[in-house]
Amino acid sequence: MLTSTFYTQLAEICPGNRCLTRAVDLLPYESDALTAFRATPGAVVLPETEAEVIALVRLCHQAGVPFVARGSGTSLSGGSLPIQDGVVIALNRLNAILKIDPEQRTAVVQPGVINLNISKAVAKHNLYYAPDPSSQSICTIGGNVAFNSGGAHCLKYGMTSNHVLAMRVVLPDGEVVEMGSESVEGMGVGPDLIGMFIGSEGLFGIALEITVRLLPIPEQYRTVLAAYDSLESAGNAVAAVVASGLLPGAMEIMDKLALKAAETAVQAGYPAGAVALLIVELEGEAEQVEHEFAQLIDVIKASGAYEIQVAETAAQRAKIWKGRKGAFSSVGRLSPDYVVQDGVVPRSQLGKALAEIERLSADYGLAVANVFHAGDGNLHPLILYDGRQPGALEHAEAFAGEILKLCIALGGTITGEHGVGMEKRAYMPLLFSETDMDAMYAIRLAVDTKLVANPGKKLPSDEAPALKLHGMHPLEQAGIISRE
Amino acid sequence: MSKSPTTAAEVAKIVNAATHVTAVGGRSKWTFPAADTVTEIDLSQLSGIVAYAPDEYTFTAKANTPLVEIINTLAARQQYLPFDPLLANAGATLGGTVACNTSGSGRLRYGGVRDFILGVRFVDGNGNVLRGGGNVVKNASGFDLPKFMVGSLGRYGIMTEITMKVFPKPAAFGTLVLQFESVAAALQASFALANQPFELDAFDFRHTNGSTTAWIRLGGLPNTLQPRLTRLQTWLQTHTSVQTIDTLLEDAAHWQGINALAFAADSPNVVKIPLPPRKLLHLDEDPAIDLAHYYCAGNVALVTTTDITALGSALTRLGLNGLLLRGTATNPQLGTRHWLPFAQRIKTALDPHQKFLEI
Ligand SMILES: Cc1cc2nc3c(=O)[nH]c(=O)nc-3n(C[C@H](O)[C@H](O)[C@H](O)COP(=O)(O)OP(=O)(O)OC[C@H]3O[C@@H](n4cnc5c(N)ncnc54)[C@H](O)[C@@H]3O)c2cc1C
Numbered sequence: 037m038l039t040s041t042f043y044t045q046l047a048e049i050c051p052g053n054r055c056l057t058r059a060v061d062l063l064p065y066e067s068d069a070l071t072a073f074r075a076t077p078g079a080v081v082l083p084e085t086e087a088e089v090i091a092l093v094r095l096c097h098q099a100g101v102p103f104v105a106r107g108s109g110t111s112l113s114g115g116s117l118p119i120q121d122g123v124v125i126a127l128n129r130l131n132a133i134l135k136i137d138p139e140q141r142t143a144v145v146q147p148g149v150i151n152l153n154i155s156k157a158v159a160k161h162n163l164y165y166a167p168d169p170s171s172q173s174i175c176t177i178g179g180n181v182a183f184n185s186g187g188a189h190c191l192k193y194g195m196t197s198n199h200v201l202a203m204r205v206v207l208p209d210g211e212v213v214e215m216g217s218e219s220v221e222g223m224g225v226g227p228d229l230i231g232m233f234i235g236s237e238g239l240f241g242i243a244l245e246i247t248v249r250l251l252p253i254p255e256q257y258r259t260v261l262a263a264y265d266s267l268e269s270a271g272n273a274v275a276a277v278v279a280s281g282l283l284p285g286a287m288e289i290m291d292k293l294a295l296k297a298a299e300t301a302v303q304a305g306y307p308a309g310a311v312a313l314l315i316v317e318l319e320g321e322a323e324q325v326e327h328e329f330a331q332l333i334d335v336i337k338a339s340g341a342y343e344i345q346v347a348e349t350a351a352q353r354a355k356i357w358k359g360r361k362g363a364f365s366s367v368g369r370l371s372p373d374y375v376v377q378d379g380v381v382p383r384s385q386l387g388k389a390l391a392e393i394e395r396l397s398a399d400y401g402l403a404v405a406n407v408f409h410a411g412d413g414n415l416h417p418l419i420l421y422d423g424r425q426p427g428a429l430e431h432a433e434a435f436a437g438e439i440l441k442l443c444i445a446l447g448g449t450i451t452g453e454h455g456v457g458m459e460k461r462a463y464m465p466l467l468f469s470e471t472d473m474d475a476m477y478a479i480r481l482a483v484d485t486k487l488v489a490n491p492g493k494k495l496p497s498d499e500a501p502a503l504k505l506h507g508m509h510p511l512e513q514a515g516i517i518s519r520e
Numbered sequence: 521m522s523k524s525p526t527t528a529a530e531v532a533k534i535v536n537a538a539t540h541v542t543a544v545g546g547r548s549k550w551t552f553p554a555a556d557t558v559t560e561i562d563l564s565q566l567s568g569i570v571a572y573a574p575d576e577y578t579f580t581a582k583a584n585t586p587l588v589e590i591i592n593t594l595a596a597r598q599q600y601l602p603f604d605p606l607l608a609n610a611g612a613t614l615g616g617t618v619a620c621n622t623s624g625s626g627r628l629r630y631g632g633v634r635d636f637i638l639g640v641r642f643v644d645g646n647g648n649v650l651r652g653g654g655n656v657v658k659n660a661s662g663f664d665l666p667k668f669m670v671g672s673l674g675r676y677g678i679m680t681e682i683t684m685k686v687f688p689k690p691a692a693f694g695t696l697v698l699q700f701e702s703v704a705a706a707l708q709a710s711f712a713l714a715n716q717p718f719e720l721d722a723f724d725f726r727h728t729n730g731s732t733t734a735w736i737r738l739g740g741l742p743n744t745l746q747p748r749l750t751r752l753q754t755w756l757q758t759h760t761s762v763q764t765i766d767t768l769l770e771d772a773a774h775w776q777g778i779n780a781l782a783f784a785a786d787s788p789n790v791v792k793i794p795l796p797p798r799k800l801l802h803l804d805e806d807p808a809i810d811l812a813h814y815y816c817a818g819n820v821a822l823v824t825t826t827d828i829t830a831l832g833s834a835l836t837r838l839g840l841n842g843l844l845l846r847g848t849a850t851n852p853q854l855g856t857r858h859w860l861p862f863a864q865r866i867k868t869a870l871d872p873h874q875k876f877l878e879i
Pocket residue numbers: 068069104105106107108109110111112115116127147168169170171174175176177178179180181182183184185186187188237238241242243244364365453454490
């Protein structure tokens with residue numbers, strides 16, 4: 037429990053209604069987009085300046101109270117789940133784009149800036165911010181930094197980490213550090229601390245100011261839809277495109293269920309009756325794209341697609357992407373609950389992985405919708421279940437676990453972009469040796485001596501948030517997490 | 521004392537037994553004076569490509585594999601490391617490239633070493649063999665130790681094996697050679713190009729003998745290259761103050777020359793400086809610099825100097841930093857390093873007994 041002195045100190049930094057403590061005010065912060073997990077924080081604070089954030093971190097460190105930074109709470113892995121009785125530092129009010137430099141192609145932003153707002157703000161300069169998580173109209177750059185978030189268009193130019201040049205961060209004990217520069221070479225000298233901070237899921241402190249690099253808007257897009265009668269052949273088509281030497285801007289797959297959901301929600305005009313749909317998009321200089329397009333069509337034709345459609349207008353292209361980016365939410369309408377997995381397999385193993393997921397789906401008797409970043413081998417199976425049924429969540433989680441193990445067995449990893457969070461901590465030791473895990477703990481402890489920054493996330497440990505669930509979580513059964 | 525381990529486990533054993541260790545790779549870059557208490561680990565036995573999966577766009581190689589071997593292996597499958605790691609023909613190794621973060625001209629197109637590293641195996645100061653990252657192109661599990669190793673200069677661990685992403689290599693390249701009145705005019709051209717759709721593989725410039733020469737490289741499909749070069753040329757003529765433009769189609773030798781730092785052949789000291797382009801002109805006029813070659817559209821400088829100390833002070837004054845690529849110094853890192861407090865903490869975890877050099 038937080039002491040009254042601590043509450044007073046919090047309210048001194050964030051006065052009035054910027055320090056929330058009443059149960060009714062805390063409710064919206066009890067979980068993130070992984071809604072199966074809930075925990076009630078002791079307080080939610082809404083700082084408006086960098087100085088306030090630093091003061092809050094220092095206070096938490098001094099008092100030994102755990103804190104969780106929060107952007108828009110769209111984490112799918114429980115990353116922004118509060119620590120029971122800890123502090124949530126909500127950064128949405130630090131949402132200024134501080135500087136746009138079109139000639140250097142950089143923008144300096146506060147952590148609460150919404151991803152898409154950067155692209156909107158720089159569009160008049162014919163520039164954009166490349167990483168495009170499907171949640172880009174709501175998620176924040178701070179959250180993107182914490183998770184090294186990706187998106188459909190990260191195949192060619194990379195994820196968040198590949199687009200951040202400089203950062204000012206407050207470490208968990210309140211020390212403020214600057215790293216990187218407005219050069220595309222970023223750090224340049226010294227270990228790549230920017231790379232190290234990005235994807236650290238809030239364990240290394242809070243990003244206060246982020247300098248991102250911008251890219252010129254591609255001159256030409258060519259967006260191709262190819263329909264297949266099996267997921268496996270769509271997966272194999274991805275491998276064929278990659279092997280042909282083409283480097284598309286995006287390569288995405290949606291399966292029957294995801295297509296049905298997306299089609300109902302946005303009428304994207306996807307080919308009817310497809311078991312699997314491959315979206316491939318080329319982007320770049322017009323001359324080059326037109327020639328690559330001819331090559332691509334040859335590869336797709338040879339890959340067994342039974343129908344090929346090409347977006348003829350910008351509006352058609354926009355619709356295709358609207359359907360794809362809205363797919364998670366659309367699937368959400370089909371089922372009361374879902375968990376989404378984020379494992380990665382080598383591209384050549386996609387067909388195999390998808391076939392195996394299909395088999396597991398039948399075994400578990402749980403429907404799966406697949407909609408994912410095929411070009412990166414990054415799967416997103418959405419496992420549908422009904423949380424009101426006793427044991428349903430556990431059943432779904434067990435299925436999800438099998439998928440993660442499958443990804444590891446095929447030479448891949450347990451998360452491509454959603455982060456480990458709460459959800460996948462237990463699987464880390466399957467991927468890393470005990471020595472590796474110990475080194476990660478040691479690094480974390482050296483950065484955060486009091487373990488106050490988002491404890492219980494990313495690394496398996498017993499400092500887990502208390503949970504309110506429908507039933508026993510598999511992690512609880514395994515004795516990894518516990519409830520009060 | 522020098523030892524030549526053949527496995528990561530042997531490296532670990534040496535680290536455990538020694539008071540201080542320092543790893544030596546291809547010796548294509550700087551050297552520093554060795555002290556008696558330091559055990560030198562010669563990594564030359566840790567060489568060779570372990571796995572190459574062209575269809576996955578990835579390979580794994582032992583740390584001391586010469587870049588040339590990697591480049592040739594990739595080229596046979598029409599693939600490449602787009603960031604043109606420096607000093608490839610001078611014997612630079614993959615491990616040295618990662619440790620020193622030496623991307624070259626091609627960095628402009630798809631990013632540098634940090635953007636292509638996927639996995640790393642290294643021995644830390646505790647004598648543990650650690651692994652970070654993985655073999656797939658996307659991975660968010662664990663801390664990003666592979667990226668952390670980029671630019672780490674052997675001060676946090678000794679890399680033994682590295683996994684990298686590669687890209688398909690354009691079938692054809694061509695270069696425009698431009699003359700400008702000054703470095704400022706070349707920089708202005710790069711600013712003008714910034715929001716244009718041209719996809720440049722490289723944009724370098726250098727001022728010598730009273731004028732500034734710039735080289736802009738395009739890569740792509742052979743049948744599109746000429747029209748793209750022509751279009752770019754026309755655009756540059758109308759939108760920048762370029763004086764003359766020539767086309768160089770057989771351009772490999774030219775870019776290899778830059779990669780080999782041929783322009784700095786006579787200088788004992790070469791320093792690489794990450795540079796916000798807006799600071800370029802301030803740096804350019806500093807008296808400590810003899811010659812400056814700018815690449816990545818003015819985002820990185822390679823400078824020669826006879827006075828490393830004066831250059832270091834200039835960098836500090838300008839809020840910049842630099843890495844000595846060639847020359848002799850006790851610490852090859854020059855200028856400001858605001859990030860030290862964060863790095864120091866990680867150093868404490870990975871090298872608590874100070875087996876490696878101070879950061
Ligand atoms: C419908 C839907 C679609 C999605 N699609 C994608 C996708 O395509 N690709 C993808 O990668 N993800 C996707 N996500 C996941 C999610 O949107 C991303 O992880 C996003 O980056 C989270 O941003 P946020 O602002 O909501 O962060 P939050 O959920 O609030 O926080 C996420 C993590 O970031 C930390 N954090 C927040 N701000 C900071 C800061 N300033 N400094 C340090 N740590 C901080 C938090 O502590 C937490 O650990 C999707 C989510 C949903 C709901």
